[in-house]
Amino acid sequence: KQEVTQIPAALSVPEGENLVLNCSFTDSAIYNLQWFRQDPGKGLTSLLLIQSSQREQTSGRLNASLDKSSGRSTLYIAASQPGDSATYLCAVRDGAQKLVFGQGTRLTINP
């Protein structure tokens, strides 16, 4: 059974810092890996999707990497801003239609 773990559970950093969020998964047989952002009480916003054949994806200040063989992904956020404060969820597509989520990292950017 696929298990997804995110470390750390919570992170607080000053504005302007670069930071890395970590995600690991136990079964490397994945279709893709998706990073989401969730603001309190809201739905999920898709940030980046990395296909199983890809190593990284970039969107603006965000860069996500995937090392399928070791079961790891990282989300790099450059020059963090208070508006980046949210919970970040990693999810792997394990099988045809199922997403398996990690517990999330709650990020706080302090002005």
Add this chain to the structure above:
Amino acid sequence: DTEVTQTPKHLVMGMTNKKSLKCEQHMGHRAMYWYKQKAKKPPELMFVYSYEKLSINESVPSRFSPECPNSSLLNLHLHALQPEDSALYLCASSQEGGGGSTDTQYFGPGTRLTVL
């Protein structure tokens, strides 16, 4: 347009009530999903519809009854719920009904359900 809409935003119901949640997308997606999310937990998959047919039921109690009237619309009918069913219910959709490595799921804002 990458929007998934959900109504209502909030719903309060008693344990004997019958209510429905509605989800709509106009992106031409062929797969639609219901998730349940408790506070400070990740979303948990409940149902998947692929090409308007139920393809996955994650052993959800029968008091939750999904329906897909057409490719753009997904309903979740609720009956005789319990207080522990209170949660944020999220709908999502994706392009490929059969899955695939490029298939991104797009989520709606959710319905906050409270069962008294």
